[in-house]
Amino acid sequence: MRISILSFLLLLSLVQPSRAQDGLSDELKEYFKKSVLNKVKRLEHYITLIANKSMDDNLRKSSISQAVELFEDENRVVQISSLANGKETIIDRPVRTYFDRLYAIKAEKVVITFYKVTQLTDVRLGPDDKYYATAYIFQDTKIYYKEANEVPDYTDVTEKAIDITIKPDTTIVGDKTVILYPAKLGNINVKETRATQ
Amino acid sequence: MRFVFTCAVFVSSLLQVAYAQNELRYALVIGNGDYPKEIGQLLNPVNDATAMAAELRKANFEVQLVINATYMQLREAVRGFREKLSAGPRENTVGLFYYAGHGVQYQDENYLVPLDAKVQYEDDIVRMCFPVQRMVLSNMERANSRMNIIILDACRNNPFPATTRSLGAGLGEIKKAYGSFVAYATAPGSVASDGTGKNGLYTQELLKAMQIPGLLIEQVFKEVRRNVLKLSGEKQYTWDSSNIIGDFYFNPPQATPAAPVTAATTSIPDKKPDAARPVVKKIISEEALAKALTGLTNSSVAFKTRQAEQQRVLSYFVVPYATTNIMIGGRIDERLTASKVLDRLVTLPDSIIKVVAMETSESGKIIELSIEFEE
Numbered sequence: 001m002r003i004s005i006l007s008f009l010l011l012l013s014l015v016q017p018s019r020a021q022d023g024l025s026d027e028l029k030e031y032f033k034k035s036v037l038n039k040v041k042r043l044e045h046y047i048t049l050i051a052n053k054s055m056d057d058n059l060r061k062s063s064i065s066q067a068v069e070l071f072e073d074e075n076r077v078v079q080i081s082s083l084a085n086g087k088e089t090i091i092d093r094p095v096r097t098y099f100d101r102l103y104a105i106k107a108e109k110v111v112i113t114f115y116k117v118t119q120l121t122d123v124r125l126g127p128d129d130k131y132y133a134t135a136y137i138f139q140d141t142k143i144y145y146k147e148a149n150e151v152p153d154y155t156d157v158t159e160k161a162i163d164i165t166i167k168p169d170t171t172i173v174g175d176k177t178v179i180l181y182p183a184k185l186g187n188i189n190v191k192e193t194r195a196t197q
Numbered sequence: 198m199r200f201v202f203t204c205a206v207f208v209s210s211l212l213q214v215a216y217a218q219n220e221l222r223y224a225l226v227i228g229n230g231d232y233p234k235e236i237g238q239l240l241n242p243v244n245d246a247t248a249m250a251a252e253l254r255k256a257n258f259e260v261q262l263v264i265n266a267t268y269m270q271l272r273e274a275v276r277g278f279r280e281k282l283s284a285g286p287r288e289n290t291v292g293l294f295y296y297a298g299h300g301v302q303y304q305d306e307n308y309l310v311p312l313d314a315k316v317q318y319e320d321d322i323v324r325m326c327f328p329v330q331r332m333v334l335s336n337m338e339r340a341n342s343r344m345n346i347i348i349l350d351a352c353r354n355n356p357f358p359a360t361t362r363s364l365g366a367g368l369g370e371i372k373k374a375y376g377s378f379v380a381y382a383t384a385p386g387s388v389a390s391d392g393t394g395k396n397g398l399y400t401q402e403l404l405k406a407m408q409i410p411g412l413l414i415e416q417v418f419k420e421v422r423r424n425v426l427k428l429s430g431e432k433q434y435t436w437d438s439s440n441i442i443g444d445f446y447f448n449p450p451q452a453t454p455a456a457p458v459t460a461a462t463t464s465i466p467d468k469k470p471d472a473a474r475p476v477v478k479k480i481i482s483e484e485a486l487a488k489a490l491t492g493l494t495n496s497s498v499a500f501k502t503r504q505a506e507q508q509r510v511l512s513y514f515v516v517p518y519a520t521t522n523i524m525i526g527g528r529i530d531e532r533l534t535a536s537k538v539l540d541r542l543v544t545l546p547d548s549i550i551k552v553v554a555m556e557t558s559e560s561g562k563i564i565e566l567s568i569e570f571e572e
Binding site for chain 1: 438439441501504522528529532544546
């Protein structure tokens with residue numbers, strides 16, 4: 001009897017995770033992937049644009065509002081890292097503060113680019129009926145205190161992990177109530193910062 | 198085969214009629230119009246509420262009608278309403294709250310304005326007015342109903358003195374709860390006129406749409422939006438949000454089919470199919486609109502120029518808050534206002550935008566748009 005209960009529990013533990021995955025159709029998984037990558041790409045675009053002092057100032061300011069809207073709320077935290085004497089320092093900033101400071105970096109030229117290798121984990125269903133995933137991006141930062149400088153005064157490459165939350169919501173489309181799956185960005189954590197030449 | 202299908206639909210219609218008759222339906226209907234002159238009298242809410250109560254009674258609702266309510270009367274009415282909803286069986290009880298009168302939005306909450314509200318400063322709102330989300334919706338949620346419907350014909354204007362002018366105009370969107378349907382006379386943050394006739398425009402059209410047999414609740418409010426938009430000269434855009442599961446009819450489908458029912462006629466029981474509506478000339482074609490939207494993302498054009506173009510494109514919509522869907526892989530990824538989508542487009546890198554679907558009003562302006570980014 002005890003063996004059968006143990007076998008049942010073992011079987012249950014094996015079945016549970018796959019059932020959560022199996023709840024998603026291939027079509028929905030594909031949609032989640034595209035939707036999340038779309039948000040991440042937009043974030044990368046806005047970071048590049050907000051930091052770029054040669055762009056139209058109004059466009060940079062509008063981009064801050066757009067970037068903030070990508071997040072679940074303004075209480076999410078973005079970690080920023082810097083290297084000095086080979087030592088990594090990490091600071092947490094609330095979303096809007098992060099973008100405001102990015103806009104106002106005290107340097108004549110800031111160039112931020114991203115490697116085209118965004119990685120995305122499988123989307124998993126949480127116990128709260130929300131879906132979760134993590135996206136990894138690689139950010140290349142070059143800061144020139146004087147624009148005339150040919151070599152950047154500061155450079156690094158940082159790997160960042162972006163928490164993604166998809167909270168199903170409903171809306172009325174035409175005559176029917178349908179489910180939407182809006183993907184929102186959560187905290188952004190620094191995984192690793194490396195110096196570059 | 199068709200005979201079997203016809204029978205199935207007929208039986209289904211009978212079941213829906215029986216279901217509606219057995220369902221316990223409770224409504225609390227409030228009409229506040231006789232405000233003191235500091236707040237401003239409204240002509241229609243009392244008529245609106247009285248007509249709504251009569252119509253709901255025809256739809257098998259047990260109705261409590263409260264006219265010109267003070268804060269305490271509102272509180273008492275909502276408490277009694279919750280008790281009613283709590284008494285019925287969960288799977289078989291529907292609650293409906295209807296309010297016509299002054300409304301105001303303050304700090305993410307919508308407030309109904311009682312007749313005795315004395316508001317001089319913003320923080321008086323919290324003490325003197327009646328919160329919809331905290332007091333009405335939450336009470337309905339905690340009750341035992343399978344579905345809660347809230348109808349707010351309250352987006353008139355901020356009725357309070359100049360010291361409260363920073364308040365949001367009209368009502369904001371309620372964070373809807375599970376099993377709730379919330380309908381507003383106008384889009385969040387905008388205002389509607391009280392009207393000059395016997396009833397306000399919104400309630401007048403709602404009363405008509407509720408009488409059409411076989412319309413699901415979503416279809417009723419779609420019908421209302423279409424008609425209000427037309428009759429207001431495309432100024433008033435009604436709004437609704439839904440989190441309901443299951444169907445609800447104010448007036449269930451007719452039990453006796455007048456003609457043989459086929460699959461084509463059962464999919465959408467709309468009394469006025471789109472095909473029967475007059476064909477109108479669109480203010481802009483899908484192709485030209487796609488080109489204009491794509492142009493907004495053109496990074497070789499100065500941002501200021503793109504912003505000017507943005508205003509021109511916005512004028513193609515009936516209202517700046519007309520619904521605009523952003524699609525990904527055939528699904529709606531985001532559902533935003535036209536204004537928000539255009540604000541975003543001018544900040545995006547060069548993109549190619551396709552128009553997936555476009556619904557226009559009788560003047561040819563866009564009521565609802567679906568777009569997709571080409572990969």
